[in-house]
Amino acid sequence: MTSFSRAFAELRRYPSAVAGLLLIALLLLAGLFAPLFIPYGEALAKWRGGDAWRMYPVNAAPAWTDWLAGNNNPRTQILSTRDAPRTQAHFAGGRQEHIALHFDYEADGFPSELNVFLQTDHSARAPFVRLTWLTPSGERFLLGGQRVSAADRISISQHQLLSQRLGQAPHVGLFAQPASRNPGATPVVQKGRYTLAIDAILFGDEATLEADLVVYGRVHGIAGTDHQRRDLLVALLWGIPIALAFGLLAAVGTTLTTLFIAAAGVWYGGWRDALIQRLTEINMILPLLPILVMIGALYSTSIWLMLGVVVLLSIFGGGIKMYRAMLLPIKQAPYIEAARAYGAGGFRIVIRYMIPRVLPVLIPTFVTLIPTFVFLEASLAVLGLGDPVLPTWGKILNDAQTQSALYNGYYYWVLAPAVLLMLTGLGFAMLGFAMDRVFNPRLRSL
């Protein structure tokens, strides 16, 4: 143990090792934090997408981009009738309700979408709802009326008549200054207090109506959202433990099995060693990535299956030749002779005497191997062979690529997962390189 603490003390002299360790510690912390913040099942359910995200904007940039660029883009505002005053007038067989949703709009940009979600609970006829839009300057727009089923969505943004009347998309026209609404002019936001008036006729005494007006923003949270309205933070955060777990397990699995096989081959020698050597050569011919792609395309893209195949294919990987070269002189070492003299069996010698001897030299290789596997997982995901349910960085990149994020200017969509991948890669690589110089005696003097 003292040699380890000495090595650690020496490591602290390398700024890159310290930086790498810090990065890894941060990632580990975030990786531990992710399951506490969003439980595993919830993260998976959320990442599947769907109705849970209906009140989130589509492709909204992170809020901090606004701050960086000095813009004042709108955030999403959700206004519920549950906390708005309402006036009621009863008539035979039902009642009339008037609810006014007021909100202040102070952003410089236009909202990205405008929707009203309605929930009713009724036993008799379905309620009838009419929406009216009031702008700060006192203009009044009728948004039409309709019957409402149990859970309904009125998409004001896709209101055909209104967009023809305004000459613009409704979520732009409704928020524009009257003068700037003319064809040819660039629309300018009209700031102030807007009102959505909801007039409803409900049939039956127990019928209820609640509505949510969602003024979708153009920026959202710290990570932004994707084309399915999902908050990217879920995948960015959960990507950390998944990437680390995959990288670590794959690195451990490949190094230890390879090392064990190499040591066993060296110890037993003869036909076993020859067999291992020939298997390594056969393995060299099998191309790893195409095989992974084949298995992903034909069988399953589960991340654990991929992990298994990666480990399986690298058992007889190129590392064996290197380890063999290291282990061959050790076989002749006196301390092994001593072990044999007290009657240690072959397995014991391999496990207790040969492997521990080369382990310190392998630690740097092991550390630098981790990011390789993290990037391998991302690579598979970018090819569309990511795990079907897990939220990972690679899958964000893949979504971004299929949606032409760069072409459409959603840079955040690519940058956030890429930066996280980069930090992971750098953290482990910097530590590994510094360790290499500390642990490898041949390099130490250089």
Next chain:
Amino acid sequence: MKNTPRPISKATAIRQNLSRFLPFALLRLLGLFVTVVIGVYLTILIANMGGKVDELRLLQIRTTVGEQVRADPAFFDMPVAERDDIIESRVTLEVKRRRLDQPFVARSIDYLLAAVRLDLGRSEEMHSDSGAREVSAIILERLPATLLLFGTANLAVFFSAIFFALRLSRRYGSWMDRAVIALAPTSAAPAWFFGIFLILVFAFLTPILPAGGMVHVPPPEGRVAWGLSVAQHMVLPLAAMFFSSIFISIYSWRTFFLIHSSEDYVEMARAKGLPGRLIEQRYVLRPALSPIITSFALMLIGLWSGAIILEQVFNWPGLGSLLFRAIGHRDTPMIIGSVVIFAYLLAITVFLLDILYAILDPRVRIQGGRS
């Protein structure tokens, strides 16, 4: 140690060497051939998931043929039973054409025999731009694109890495040396990853270079314009590959040269006062030649497989994206074809390296037959 020259002529020495070396070479060749056969057979098994893909293919044939016949106006008036007969006979024909009626084991052996004879056969789903269905034609069509891009990038990385590594090993500890050491960890990211950043910066933020593809659409008239267009499209993928591996290559070659230049015989040469260039050429580079040649050869055959993801990211029409599409189409002959060629190239390279070592390295030559 002092060696007394043995009293034999040069010719007998060569003959002795040859007589030791030939059996070794033959044995090695045989071993490599067996390796290739086993590797290729494993690929065949994997590409078919042990025959599982056949079920998928049968289903696919049935649906496509069924749709074709049902959509054909010539068969509209036919009674259903008769039409079903037609579908059935066409399915049988198609199954026969792809030889799916034979057991998988028999077919896999046939695939193997053909593959070993380098008879790559015909693709089932894909065809070349000129319409040929031969696997070899399709591969040959894509080969120039891959060779052009990956050849340029890898050669550039290889030679500049060795050049800079030699210079750095001469003055290690300088700021340039430390900069390379500091930058080496960036190579943890693969080339496609750098590619994304480069596309972002140079194709979208400051649109000066194309984001993907090999030539402009439509291709420009004239050879020079076409070449310029290709060159323009090559800049970003080249830069991505160069940056992703140059620092780590310089770093590892530098370390390698440093280790070699701290050997006693180099110190001795230095003590004798030999000029630096001579030391470098005779005492550092010469013993380091075989690892350099090995990595050069391995790099050359590495070109063959291209890089699936880099080609996908840059939309480069090379072998990597071809293989990716072949896997998507479950086109077994295509997949086996590209793996077979890779296996052969690898085996030939390994064999040539063995011979080259024997020529370059006297230690190997003398042990030749025994090891």
